[in-house]
Amino acid sequence: MSAPHGTQERPAYDVIVLGAGPVGQNVADHARAAGLSVAVVERELVGGECSYWACVPSKALLRPVIAVADARRVDGARQAVTGRLDTDGVFSRRNRYVSDWDDSGQVQWVKSIGADLFRGHGRLDGPRRVTVTRDDGSRQSLTARHAVAVATGSLPNLPDVPGIEEARPWTNRQGTDSSTVPARLAVIGGGGVGVEMATLWQGLGSRVTLLARRRLIPRLEPFAGELVAEGLTAAGVDVRIGVQVTALRRPDPKGPVTLTLDDGSELETDEVLFATGRTPATGDIGLDTVGLTPGSWLDVDTTCLVEGVDGDWLYALGDVNHRALLTHQGKYQGRTAGDAIAARAAGRPLDDSPWGDHATTADQHAVPQVFFTDPEAAAVGLTAEQAADAGHRIKTVDLDFNAAQGANLYADGYPGHARLVIDLDRDILLGVTFVGPAVSELLHSATIAVAGEVPLKRLRHAIAPFPTVSEIWHFLLAAYQREQETPRAAPA
Template structure:
């Protein structure tokens, strides 16, 4: 049923993109570059989205200064100059500079400069090809898409079933990355990427941090990666609690101390509680029921990014909202694919199938996902873990070793690192790689080329790593494999 009310403006446009984060921006840009003139981006918060203001950029800005200081302290000659304490206020100010103090003017300028239209407001689907946008003043605009509607609304934090949690004030990643001060005591519930990174950041900025990790730190990664990060956190002074689960929470008023009770009876006390127990697709109030889909669920897409279960080949999705590879860079990749497909279909190309190049999107989004965890040590991973490869029925051989090459010894005294290569023996190709260690983030792209490109191991041997760099670990992995 239409949501149109008296005073609603109705317009027909080529493409409506719901969500003005990095994924939505890239969908819109590619569709417009592909020849579609009227592309409207709808956003009800800050243009640029979660990554720009509350996730990737501010969190890494909080982490980088103390990581640089720690790295200097590991190198004799530089260590003597790195004896002072971190300037917390300067760190917070630099973080704020990366968010433009939560002002999206520059992002709006980019959208308009790219030839796109920005419409501020809350968007909901209202039947086939129709999107109703409600502005801050209560006015509504109905957009009807000639070619496509693309959903790129991202994800939202999920709260665990802990008694009392819904009645207390707590931090999500948004509050943690935008805080103007450092709490004396911080409780972190959840030790995935967000929990581990922010536990690292706030401990180094001066908080007494307790990390309630559940089963393990970074449990979605290779077990050894999580163990090394947990060891490093403990060495930093973080109390890492594994095993017991949170059972209840209470707080003295809005600003009083937080008491988190575990199921073993232990009570943890802090000044702030960060809940970092995962995220889910932000589809609860999107109007999915008007097109026959269930609200609150991830949008199931095909290789072209088209949403399954909706007739007419007009509804697409990209990024976190699909539940696939919920990472900024992967969302932007998927966005480019979707934008190109929408434009190609509008031109009458690729009528029955996705655009020819997009056949590789399945590999990128399912089997060659890249990710870096900016703890210290860093964790860089591409593709499948050993267990995931076994679960997929692959004939798996795992090669793992400590990173101990000339490049790592030059990088830091006492360098601690680990590498793991997962090989599909039936095809003699690498299907997963994990690196753990200082500065291994820059090894991620080489691993991505190896995994996504399905480079045969005998060919990989001839990709000679430069000396002396940490990338020499590739040579050690191949030698350990037996090449």
């Protein structure tokens, strides 16, 4: 049968990857390392959202803000901070880290691993088939021998609020690629994107109002959101919790935006940024051609194989499977799934038991996440509430960081708090949360302890060097040990 007009046929690939962000790159890399032929399809920039509009630019912009805040916490250094940030320098730094939105370096990387790159919109066309539509309207038909991996990421979820189109709101993209500092900015949403954007733009000189329906970063321990809110308020952000936007107006496209709030009050601002969650970028990738619902999150098994599709060929990685909308977790899934695809292709047995080579077990037990606010908030594993709801018999240990001399030397009056969530039956950590300056650098040690299920009796022998912020580990474990050794009064 000849190809439809304008469509080119091509020999089959072992694996076709939809999406060339970090997640797609990892599955492609592992499949190629196993000797499989790989086609990578990307409709935007190779490198994806993370490289150009999310993780990389946001952290490049936030670092100068946090560096100045750190200096102001050290006597002798704070006196040297005499001016405001050089915004041109900050934006220039961001531009370097996103390569001026030029993806040629990442294109070369895809080629260097021996994968073929197809630019255009990739869409499933039945089992193991993908059609790529280029900007000029021409189409390329591809066939996968073994697997199609969907790594198309997610999109901002804008609420259905009257006037939102007229308001032309920012999302994370404008929040990270803008080179103009608005005099006034309203940030809607108290999750990770919301608190980071509020931190960033307040530090660059905006007068920021942060509006959230409930406590900040609600998936972490409650104290994390409370301390982040205190830090934002101290920096000058107007933090309002328990507030919703009911309407927006922007009659003049170049004029201010007026927000109507659910208490009847109004707020005027120069720009408004919505950070109100994400939706899967699966609306137009042909899910209907394989019996799935367009625009849905994709349920997967432990190897990231999509459930409800016959033939063991369709995988979903990263944001689209809704397990953990974090780049590092998606990359982990990509590596694991790439190895699973290679094993299935070669007819080798899968090691998909918990913590096996082909199992994404960490998605359920040891997901690390960091919010680069001031102070930072970092956590891995379960909160106390999550652990109790899961039926674990737990104990929490809480300490302020000023218990550790290293923290006090790092910052005068170091503002921070730490919590361990302990499984009393197994004597291991189920979760760890740190809030404080630079605590992101402590999180990997916590992740190793949680993922490795290191017994606390052994963990006490992992000595933190003096004087470092990581000494908090010693004080947390010592506090728990003392409590365990304290004789309990006999019942009356």
